[in-house]
Amino acid sequence: MQxxxxxxxxxxxxxxxxxxxxxxxxxxxxxxxxxxxxxDATGVSHKKAEERNYSDFNSYTATVASWRVMKPVFNxxxxxxxxxxxxxxxxxxxxxxxxxxxxxxYDHCKGCEVCVEVCPTNPxxxxxxxxxxxxxxxxxSWPEKKKKEKK
Amino acid sequence: MAVEFEVNEREVWDGxxxxxxxxxxxDVDVVVAYPITPSxxxxxxxxxxxxxxxxxxxxxxxxxxxxxxxxxxxASAAGGRVSTATSSQGFALMVEVLYQASGMRLPxxxxxxNRALAxxxxxxxxxxxxxxxxxxxxLQMSAFNAQEAYDLALCAFKIAENHSVRLPMMVHxxxxxxxxxxxxxxxxxxxxxxxxxxxxxxxxxxxxFSRPVTYGAQTEEDWHFxxxxxxxxxxxxxxxxxxxxxxxxxxxxxxxYNRVETYDMEDAEVCVIGLGSTVxxxxxxxKEMRKEGVKAGVVAMRVFRxxxxxxxxxxxxxxxxxxxxxxxxxxxxxxxxxxxxxxxxMTSQSRPLVTNYIYGLGGRDLxxxxxxxxxxxxxxxxxxGYITTDIQQFTNLRGPKLGFFKTERN
Numbered sequence: 001m002q003x004x005x006x007x008x009x010x011x012x013x014x015x016x017x018x019x020x021x022x023x024x025x026x027x028x029x030x031x032x033x034x035x036x037x038x039x040d041a042t043g044v045s046h047k048k049a050e051e052r053n054y055s056d057f058n059s060y061t062a063t064v065a066s067w068r069v070m071k072p073v074f075n076x077x078x079x080x081x082x083x084x085x086x087x088x089x090x091x092x093x094x095x096x097x098x099x100x101x102x103x104x105x106y107d108h109c110k111g112c113e114v115c116v117e118v119c120p121t122n123p124x125x126x127x128x129x130x131x132x133x134x135x136x137x138x139x140x141s142w143p144e145k146k147k148k149e150k151k
Numbered sequence: 152m153a154v155e156f157e158v159n160e161r162e163v164w165d166g167x168x169x170x171x172x173x174x175x176x177x178d179v180d181v182v183v184a185y186p187i188t189p190s191x192x193x194x195x196x197x198x199x200x201x202x203x204x205x206x207x208x209x210x211x212x213x214x215x216x217x218x219x220x221x222x223x224x225x226a227s228a229a230g231g232r233v234s235t236a237t238s239s240q241g242f243a244l245m246v247e248v249l250y251q252a253s254g255m256r257l258p259x260x261x262x263x264x265n266r267a268l269a270x271x272x273x274x275x276x277x278x279x280x281x282x283x284x285x286x287x288x289x290l291q292m293s294a295f296n297a298q299e300a301y302d303l304a305l306c307a308f309k310i311a312e313n314h315s316v317r318l319p320m321m322v323h324x325x326x327x328x329x330x331x332x333x334x335x336x337x338x339x340x341x342x343x344x345x346x347x348x349x350x351x352x353x354x355x356x357x358x359x360f361s362r363p364v365t366y367g368a369q370t371e372e373d374w375h376f377x378x379x380x381x382x383x384x385x386x387x388x389x390x391x392x393x394x395x396x397x398x399x400x401x402x403x404x405x406x407x408y409n410r411v412e413t414y415d416m417e418d419a420e421v422c423v424i425g426l427g428s429t430v431x432x433x434x435x436x437x438k439e440m441r442k443e444g445v446k447a448g449v450v451a452m453r454v455f456r457x458x459x460x461x462x463x464x465x466x467x468x469x470x471x472x473x474x475x476x477x478x479x480x481x482x483x484x485x486x487x488x489x490x491x492x493x494x495x496x497m498t499s500q501s502r503p504l505v506t507n508y509i510y511g512l513g514g515r516d517l518x519x520x521x522x523x524x525x526x527x528x529x530x531x532x533x534x535x536g537y538i539t540t541d542i543q544q545f546t547n548l549r550g551p552k553l554g555f556f557k558t559e560r561n
Contacts, residue, residue, distance in 0.1 A: 025380035031256030033355040034365040
């Protein structure tokens with residue numbers, strides 16, 4: 001079973017896109033320039049996401065998945081850790097560490113279905129379900145391995 | 152290390168060459184350009200300075216003006232001192248990106264050599280392109296001759312890059328009349344110019360890896376309005392910085408610039424207000440009118456954006472009748488400049504008569520005689536106490552007289 005809390009840093013998706021603090025014209029940043037990190041960010045590219053000091057302006061700290069109507073569900077029992085989904089995901093929403101698939105970042109996933117499309121296993125390790133489908137039910141209804149058709 | 156380019160105390164330069172020398176002396180880091188008549192020599196010369204080792208800069212040729220301004224934005228956001236030049240159709244293609252530059256508060260200096268917009272295709276000077284940039288959020292200055300094209304380009308970097316301004320700035324000069332007419336120009340020494348413009352101190356530069364930033368964020372109805380309001384306030388507030396840079400420039404060179412220039416206005420009762428090379432003709436015409444006993448004066452817009460509302464009112468307060476000259480096809484309205492001056496004078500104590508003259512489209516000459524006719528009509532208005540002519544008239548146009556609207560009188 002997947003652990004959805006796994007690798008989810010405290011700040012990830014902590015607020016709605018657009019921010020909670022609607023300041024006045026005199027307080028907005030000059031040129032709509034937004035800082036990505038709080039403090040000195042030297043060498044930040046060598047740190048893992050959950051170790052980075054993301055600022056409130058970084059979309060990492062905002063949930064940007066509000067328009068998703070279908071979600072991919074990940075089944076760890078079928079996955080072979082090929083990393084295809086991680087490579088193809090356009091929103092960096094596949095959580096993976098040390099080439100091991102861990103789950104989906106539902107704060108940033110838009111439900112585009114690319115991960116399902118590229119998954120090579122039989123049955124697929126990722127399938128689309130309604131946004132409102134309970135994860136337990138989704139996993140319980142996972143299809144069987146497709147047998148080769150008899151000639 | 153760049154090779155020293157020798158300049159004499161007095162040079163014979165045209166407006167384009169003068170502007171390109173300003174770019175060289177200002178040590179511009181990056182020029183991203185696409186050539187278009189009549190502004191081409193500005194960027195061409197900069198490219199030559201780079202090629203011949205006179206400047207440690209980068210000259211990037213791209214596939215269009217849209218790409219040129221986009222490249223300028225990238226280089227400016229990275230933290231460089233950036234400039235380019237364009238005209239007319241090229242300017243029109245740049246427009247979409249001009250708003251990006253100003254919204255992101257990038258201090259790019261754009262040398263605009265003004266030229267008419269097609270159709271019909273025309274390479275000569277009018278202010279259609281200048282007006283197209285009116286609402287783009289850029290600061291706009293107008294040079295009336297080659298010396299001013301040089302002086303104002305140097306000032307533009309200093310104004311735009313000031314940390315309380317951080318806005319892009321256009322320096323306008325008239326196509327061919329200014330850009331291709333060789334005149335005496337008194338440049339600063341390389342050292343003095345470099346010292347005057349100063350070192351570029353970047354803000355939020357993308358090459359600062361200790362502080363990564365996002366440029367070009369999307370904002371919807373909950374944020375966009377506040378950002379645009381802040382930008383407008385910055386444009387309005389830039390006036391004081393422009394004044395102080397002009398003051399510093401005067402101290403260095405003795406050449407004085409004001410956001411609104413006035414000539415023979417101390418006791419003037421009638422006046423012509425305009426911008427570009429026409430100002431010099433109008434000054435000659437005003438002097439001749441004074442010999443005929445008409446108290447004529449000239450007001451010129453040095454800075455078009457931010458619009459010097461109060462200074463315009465102050466300059467015109469003693470006038471009885473004012474001719475506002477628009478060198479751009481008004482497209483079904485009064486001239487845009489007329490509307491701005493008229494609005495300013497509407498809230499003044501004196502509320503003088505304000506009339507609109509459309510002139511010089513596509514490089515059509517405006518002669519001293521034409522301007523004297525305008526002055527005489529203003530005198531007739533002043534004497535009658537109302538606008539005796541059509542409120543908007545076309546000047547030096549072939550065919551039947553073309554004009555629109557009359558004053559409402561009972």
